[in-house]
Amino acid sequence: MIWRGAKMVRNIRSGLENLLLHKLRSFLTMLGVVFGVGSVVAMLSVGEGAGREALEQIHKLGSNNILVSSVKPTEDQSASVNRSLVSMSVYGLTYEDHLRMAECLEHVRRTAPVKVMRQQGRLGERTLEVRVVGTTPEWFELVDREVLAGRTLLSANPANPAPAAVLTEFGARKLLATKHSIGEWVRIGGNYFEIVGIIRSEGGKAGDIQLPDEEVDVYIPLPVARQYFGDVNTRSISAGRSLERIELHQAIVQVDGIEYVEATAKAIERMLSHYHKKKDYAVSVPLTLLRQAEAAKRRSSIVLGSIAAISLLVGGIGIMNIMLASVTERTREIGIRRAIGAKRRQIVSQFLVETVVLSTTGGLVGLGIGVLIPALITHFSGMTTILTWKGILLPLLISMTIGILFGLYPALHAARVDPIVALRHE
DSSP states (O other), rough: HHHHHHHHHHHHHHHHHHTTTTHHHHHHHHHHHHHHHHHHHHHHHHHHHHHHHHHHHHHHHOOOEEEEEEESSOOOOOOOBTTTTTEEEEEEBBBHHHHHHHHHHEEEEEEEEEEEEEEEEEETTTEOOOOOOEEEEHHHHHHHEEEEEEOOHHHOOSOOOOOOOEEHHHHHHHTTTOOSSSOOOEEETTTEEEEEEEEOOEEEEEEEEESSSSSSSEEEEHHHHHHHHHHHEEEEEEEEEEEESSSSSEEEEEEOOOOHHHHHHHHHHHHHHHHOSSSOOEEOHHHHHHHHHHHHHHHHHHHHHHHHHHHHHHHHHHHHHHHHHHHHHHHHHHHHHHHHTHHHHHHHHHHHHHHHHHHHHHHHHHHHHHHHHHHHHHHHHHOOOOOOOHHHHHHHHHHHHHHHHHHHHHHHHEEEEEEEHHHOOO
């Protein structure tokens, strides 16, 4: 066993010495593998980062959750009253819809109704337009957001709901500035609310689904939102005023098992279609979006890896070409070795070791370049890139395999050289 190990070390040393005799040629041959491995590692890390970002956004919605939103119909057939350039449209989810979803569906664990309106927030001389979200304490259980200070909403007393408010971090910085955060009273619209907590918000979109929070949100108890702001929103239009009556803008439904999510979503669709004459709602399932994103991520990784693997293939062809040229140059050397007793497998081993050394060295250098490129992309563009063990080891193993596969034919060709013909070769 020790003799075989020493023989392998001797073969590797001999292979390195032969490659160093033609430094420039060996370097140029190695470049194909270097760029191939580097591009594979870089592409896989960029694809992994992009896919991971999308999946994290979707996970923030909750894989057990279903989002039901009010949507204004494209052809609004809602009840309307036209008097003195004032029109009213009625559409969207109702409080009864929320109760039916919470109480009539078998696998629903919890629900959180959401009522949204735009108001002006004021604290002293500071003003900021905020999105007021009337909801229940369950919202903070279904939408996992970090509490930075204070607490979230408590269950409201229906008889005397407390005007409490939870601000997002961005809104708190804009409005509160140098003020103490918890316990301050902020004016929203024409009413005052006590700030009881500050949370971190995410905002943005997860795929095609809008996240249920924004940067500048103020969360208040739903009974307070109904009491202070009502269900009718007024908008100014060119022809006068437009009134919209929307009881609930959204409902978040949590199911007690992932296996029931899609069936429950279909049940919600059927129930709403029964009670709504028009399609003024939308049911979004983050779990379905999550599966689509995971499938897209896999396809993207395969495509990116395949494209980058082409450059590795080109590098392997370059290695084969150079090794065939090397066999032709060293025909006399092969003849001498065969004449003094070297076996064919020893000749094969010698040339195979050289190609593996060439491809492995190129793979290691390419690995360093492949690690550097994602770091530069993240530094200069802010794009998330993620290096995984699979993305590092796979290209390196491929480069070593290419060295064996593309070096095997030149090695066998060298072993088949006739010693008598080889000794007469000039």
